Amino acid sequence: MTYTTGEKPGKGTYRCLHCGQLVELKSDDDQLPPCPNCHHEKFEKVS
Numbered sequence: 001m002t003y004t005t006g007e008k009p010g011k012g013t014y015r016c017l018h019c020g021q022l023v024e025l026k027s028d029d030d031q032l033p034p035c036p037n038c039h040h041e042k043f044e045k046v047s
């Protein structure tokens, strides 16, 4: 299961599929941002 920038996949930690950067969403209402490191837009859920 992968998630794309702009989706609201829910609170949790996501890993960029391109560089491995972790992004934390603190709220179920937060949108996934572009990767802060490489600006890639695909993520997988870590926890």
Ligand SMILES: [Zn+2]
Pocket (backbone or CB within 6 Å): 016, 017, 018, 019, 020, 021, 035, 036, 037, 038, 039, 040
């Ligand atoms: Zn990245």
